[in-house]
Amino acid sequence: MQGTILVIDGVSTNRIILKVQLTAACFQVLQADSLSAAMALMKDNRPDLVLTAMTLPDGDAADVKRALDRVRHGAGVPVIALCPQNDRGTRIMALSAGIDEVLPLPVDDMILQARIRSLLRMRMQDDELHLREEGVAAFSVPLKDTTAAQITQSDATVALVCHDLQTAQKWKSRLSANVDFRLKAYNVDAIQDLMRTPVPDVIVIELNEHSAGMALRLLADLRARISTRDSVVIAVPNPADASIAAEALDRGAHDVLHCGFQVDELTLRITAQLAHQQRAEMIRNTLRDGYRAAMRDPMTGLYNRRYARPFLEQVTQDAQSAGSNFAVMVADLDHFKRINDAYGHPVGDAVLIEAARRLQAELRGCDLLARIGGEEFMLVLPDLHPDEASTVANRLCRAISGSPFVVKGCAQPLEVTISVGAIVAQQGTQPLSADDLFVAADRTLYEAKHAGRNQAAIKGLTQSAAA
Structure with missing residues (x-):
């Protein structure tokens, strides 16, 4: 079936004629002889479109539109009204009430079917948007109320x-x-x-x-x-x-x-x-x-772990297909807890924001910088020659330690350093998963930490790197 259409008409012969037309076009047809009967049907059914007579025993087409808007599954359902004559005044009144289309009786089957197809296409597009909206709301920040916004059209x-x-x-x-x-x-x-x-x-x-x-x-x-x-x-x-x-x-x-x-x-x-x-x-x-919002860190504006992991997986696949090299780095601000303890979290946040800015400034447009923890960052650098990895990693260290951090709320500039662990995946080495690559880079980071901090440790990707 192409969809479900609710036909509302107090005249039984009209309902029968419409049902024959619509059933022949593979629509499922529900019938009601009044507005109250239609609303009773709506409790257990969700029509995709409503086809109603302009005048009903207990109301009119405008009442149908208003009643649908009050029902949980009725708001947004397209409404076509059928009127006995092609009366311009009645048509204008119905369109002003929010009815989508007004067609004269006897209804031309060709135009009726085309109008139904058009309205159903729009309805399906709306449903898909709302489903995506609900999906985002499930893992994201609260969404804005689209119904409350005032729509202005003077600039159209x-x-x-x-x-x-x-x-x-x-x-x-x-x-x-x-x-x-x-x-x-x-x-x-x-x-x-x-x-x-x-x-x-x-x-x-x-x-x-x-x-x-x-x-x-x-x-x-x-x-x-x-x-x-x-x-x-x-x-x-x-x-x-x-x-x-x-x-x-x-x-x-x-x-x-x-x-x-x-x-x-x-x-x-x-x-x-x-x-x-x-x-x-x-x-x-x-x-x-x-x-x-779901893919970005709200403080620094960098991508988060949710985005970084699939990005790394894609870079890994692309490198394997193209036979190219890439690097994965994990960077961690040294002794960051001391900054929070000594100056408070607002100062710590300001340091993180400035550190993110400095690190990002050292990267290419194709590189990824993500904040994956409190003071921890992950970098993915596609198509990077192994000799360049050491240069980039050391440049990142200098970007942080090269000049003090001037932070509001601190009388003196803060000396901040960072440690970097890098894994270079070269052509011909054993492919690893995104998780294995991250673990290998993280272990290399701790080698840099144990060696005295404020430095980079670089390793080529071998089977033992992830062992």
Whole structure:
């Protein structure tokens, strides 16, 4: 089955007709004859989409939308309302209430199926984002509340793309009286201008009898390109044409004006799509922040052990495939506990932050520096010649000991040193796991410690290094 659709209609023949249409398209169909019956079904079922009559025995389509938003699994479920006549006022009222689509009866099966497919695609994308958001929340810092944020749209740019520039300018003039969006007019040939950075937030494309083919290709192109794939695309068949509208939806349009260009309806659809887009972007930003927090040390900004281990595994695999060398180092600030005991943890934290900065400054862009413990750091240096490893390790020691640490709260600068243990994995040596490499580098670190600290100990990778 492609999904579950809840059909709500007080007229049994309407429900039967819709069930036949939807079942033939491999949807599972639930039926209810009233709003109250639908809500009872929602207790044990989670439909992917709701198809409701505009008027019900105990409410209307707007009541259905409000009731869904109050149910645990109902918020965000797409709603299509069916009205007896193609009444513009009723359609505007329903769209204003948050209903996703309004279609006239008898419903055109082609446009209905295309609209269902389009809304379900958006629903699945939303579900995937929310699942990832929940996954990040399980091992990360608390995420920001995306529902509480105020969505502002005055800075949004809307491109109006028509068969000819004169029509686009006319649409711009009519729309400008209703909206605060920044409007730009293009003809359908101006694809280079349209894709010039920054790309529009919304692209409205006219599909008329002269340029429908070209405009549909442009629509598909916009949805496929990296630069414009996050832009909202709204198609406007002009004049109205159900087959062209259906094709536009199947080619990736987020929305369609079935009845041609109408200012108030287009305004509502742009506003709704922008709100959806911005909520999704907020979740994506939260995901990025959450993953970053999970992989970074909050004090120093360096990567942590959770990130460093798989990084080392990947470097190991790449080196084995390419026959290249690399180094793994473990570094530890000497007598760090004395700093905390003598000056307090705030001073110790400041020393760690400055030490991380100095160490990072000595590395290449491809190298990894991670904080893996209190005062302990791990370094992974891909494609490093064995002769260079000693040079780098000693340079790291000098970066810390070369000049005192000036820390707020300390009357005198602090003398800080570091010890480094390095393992160099050379071409042809026995491959070891990331854990074995770390253990070998850690043992080498303690050789540097026992030799007097403030120095580096270097070993080539041999079988005995991990023994």
